[in-house]
Amino acid sequence: MKRYCINGTFLSEKRTGIHRFAEEIIKALDSLITLNQDFVLVVPKHTKIPFVLKNIPIIEYGFLKGIPWEQTFFALFALLHRRIPLNLCNVTPILVPNGYSVIHDISYKVNPQYFSHWYGLLSRKWHCLNYWVITHFAKHIFTVSHFSQNEIKNTYKVSSQRITVIYNGWQHMQSITPSNDYILNQLGLTKKNFFLSLSTIAPNKNLKWVLKAAQNNPDETFVIAGSLNPSRFGTDLDITNLKNVKFIGYISDEDFVLLAKNCKAFLFPSFYEGFGIPPLEAMSVGAPVIVSNIPVLKEIFEESAHYIDPQNYYVSLKDTTELLTKNKSDILSKYNWNDSAKSVLRCLKF
Known part of the structure; x- marks a missing residue:
């Protein structure tokens, strides 16, 4: 049986729309999985989890946060426990690239004019590296619109069969x-x-x-x-x-x-x-x-x-x-x- 570990890096960061997507997909997976579907959510130590999961165990692992944690401790956890990464926020652990990943858009690749400042240039290089790794090595790619699917397919020469569109939702608003x-x-x-x-x-x-x-x-x-x-x-x-x-x-x-x-x-x-x-x-x-x-x-x-x-x-x-x-x-x-x-x-x- 295949076993998966969900990349929880985003939970140690300030929430954005992409983080909202990751959180809601995890909560929905938790309500849908069966006994033979083995997931764990892996997060940095001392991460505050803003929701409760019933079926997916949450594992605190490693003492770093953000990109350093994701590229070291999360990758190490996946390798040691022989679990396949599920990455929901545009990036992947480079040492374990053959998981499942979500690319929300490829703005860093197709809109270089938006990233001319030093922070933007660094962020663009990092994200473009991740796009390349994901499109070349991921088992499967998810994205959030047919527009993004076509951009990924045409820019990185990825077949349509390797990309599945999974839209955002709005139901979380009902509980606020x-x-x-x-x-x-x-x-x-x-x-x-x-x-x-x-x-x-x-x-x-x-x-x-x-x-x-x-x-x-x-x-x-x-x-x-x-x-x-x-x-x-x-x-x-x-x-x-x-x-x-x-x-x-x-x-x-x-x-x-x-x-x-x-x-x-x-x-x-x-x-x-x-x-x-x-x-x-x-x-x-x-x-x-x-x-x-x-x-x-x-x-x-x-x-x-x-x-x-x-x-x-x-x-x-x-x-x-x-x-x-x-x-x-x-x-x-x-x-x-x-x-x-x-x-x-x-x-x-x-």
Whole structure:
């Protein structure tokens, strides 16, 4: 019987959309596996686990964290215990490359213009190495959209049979209780009277579009949550001089649900994505979404979103009533963590 070890590096890091994917896939696998399907989740020592698993044992192993732990202790565990790695976050232990891995997108490969700063250059070299190793040695590759599947296939000459699409889901939003309304008062916000964006200052996220939209719509209020640390990307984007923009930094899931439920619309003007989970999460709690008209977002959201040109910074947002009429139920029914976990299980050998 084949035995697997799940790479839990991400659990020692600050949560991102990719980390959310990994967490939810593991929880779904835990609810689906049978007695003859042998998994363990391996994490660095002293890692705080934000969920409870009933069927997958959690093993703390090794004293490092992040990339050093993943490339040494996780690889060592897989080798010593003769387990096949399942890697959910774009990278693989180089010493044990013949596992199963998820590549969410290959932006580091196809968009070098986004990574010109020293941090981006280092990150790009590391991720491109992992893409190459995974596409050449992995037993099977998973990705999160047909757009990403085609990019991987065409860039690395990988056959379609070696790549399975497993979409993100949104069901985790159902278990999150929104924060109390007093947070709106603290931020000086009125229900249904502000636009919300969850972003970083990474160039592909196109924060410039939101800032220009705020500049061109001075009577509207914009709330931007997320990391805006320019030192990681070397950007000179000015994020300080707009009076109708509120930068609120990292927020909890509870705060996100409250803000998404009460925003006029959720803004997601990205130039490039592998899937685009934030607007799906916002849509799942009732927010209208405004997204870029890039191919991957059209694949994911079809007719349920309002599309904008991410290169056009002079869009009027005064009339958004049409957003409220978009049909979201059909699109939400397409995406389910359990369905994606079932696809993973069908590809693994036991």
